[in-house]
Amino acid sequence: MGGTDYHITATVLLRNSIILKDDAVVFRSEEKGAAFLKEAYGQLGVEYPRFYKMDALSKMGLVAADVLLKNNFTTAYRPEQVGLVFSNRNASIEADAHYWEASQEYPSPALFVYTLPNIVIGELCIRYQFKGENAFFVSERFDAEWIHWYVSDLMKRNLLKACICGWVDVLDDRLDACLFLVEQEASGRSSTFTPGNLDQIYKKDYGK
Amino acid sequence: MENKQELILHLKEQIIKQLKLEDKKPEDIGDHAPLFVEGLGLDSIDALELIVLLQQEYNIKLRNAEEGQDVFRSVSTMADYILAHSS
Numbered sequence A: 001m002g003g004t005d006y007h008i009t010a011t012v013l014l015r016n017s018i019i020l021k022d023d024a025v026v027f028r029s030e031e032k033g034a035a036f037l038k039e040a041y042g043q044l045g046v047e048y049p050r051f052y053k054m055d056a057l058s059k060m061g062l063v064a065a066d067v068l069l070k071n072n073f074t075t076a077y078r079p080e081q082v083g084l085v086f087s088n089r090n091a092s093i094e095a096d097a098h099y100w101e102a103s104q105e106y107p108s109p110a111l112f113v114y115t116l117p118n119i120v121i122g123e124l125c126i127r128y129q130f131k132g133e134n135a136f137f138v139s140e141r142f143d144a145e146w147i148h149w150y151v152s153d154l155m156k157r158n159l160l161k162a163c164i165c166g167w168v169d170v171l172d173d174r175l176d177a178c179l180f181l182v183e184q185e186a187s188g189r190s191s192t193f194t195p196g197n198l199d200q201i202y203k204k205d206y207g208k
Numbered sequence B: 001m002e003n004k005q006e007l008i009l010h011l012k013e014q015i016i017k018q019l020k021l022e023d024k025k026p027e028d029i030g031d032h033a034p035l036f037v038e039g040l041g042l043d044s045i046d047a048l049e050l051i052v053l054l055q056q057e058y059n060i061k062l063r064n065a066e067e068g069q070d071v072f073r074s075v076s077t078m079a080d081y082i083l084a085h086s087s
Helices: A033-043 A057-070 A095-101 A119-128 A144-156 A194-202 B003-020 B044-058 B067-070 B075-085
Strands: A009-013 A018-021 A022-027 A083-087 A134-138 A161-172 A175-182
Touching: A009 A033, A009 A057, A009 A194, A018 A057, A018 A095, A033 A057, A057 A095, A057 A119, A057 A161, A083 A119, A083 A144, A095 A161, A134 A144, A134 B003, A144 A161, A144 A194, A161 A194, A161 B067, B003 B044, B003 B075, B044 B067, B044 B075, B067 B075
Parallel strands: A083 A134, A083 A161
Antiparallel strands: A009 A018, A009 A175, A018 A022, A161 A175
């Protein structure tokens, strides 16, 4: 690929009761689902005033992105040079179900606004002031080939210099996030941005 | 109907619950402090939730959107509106 090689410069895996940054455990708890996210939010020092109002998908995306970007992210990029490309299997089903339940009595505007999966991207754009290209795809499984193709295309056309991409899926108490920071320039312990490397990180067995 | 001070305390508890302000306590909200932008920093979605709260808990409907700017200025102005419009 020569000049079109891009780099995975950081990774985060948030799965059920553990969070790993670049293979190292940064947080572990016996709590599950929303309680786990609340505990992680407090203990990891994530700061975002809207946290408690958000649905589980956005909370998980925020915690995962905060861990991913902390100490890794350069502020040298312009806001429009940083994009987000996410995917998942269950879209916004948690928020949809909560909204439907609440609507039996009174429809809640605050729940309604989270009944689209791409709202997590909007929250991250507000939090970090990103203004680059973004997309949210719903697919049966983590599709490394597709993410690689889509993000590479945005990079190739120079629409992005950096992209936060990956998988963010919530169903009941099951949390599953795997995010990658992909940049045009390599740094530190980066690995090449390939479908094989994405798959390897996503499928990592962390002994849990 | 409660007196105004009791209603203000009750309203603060309801606002915290309805708007999911988990990191706030009733005593963190000043009776006359602005609810939007400064003060509690509420946004437009929160405004809709406050309208729902008035309908759901007090059976009061705002007559028009402009009225909301005065009604939702603070917890105290909300309490005044509720006391004036409760049947």
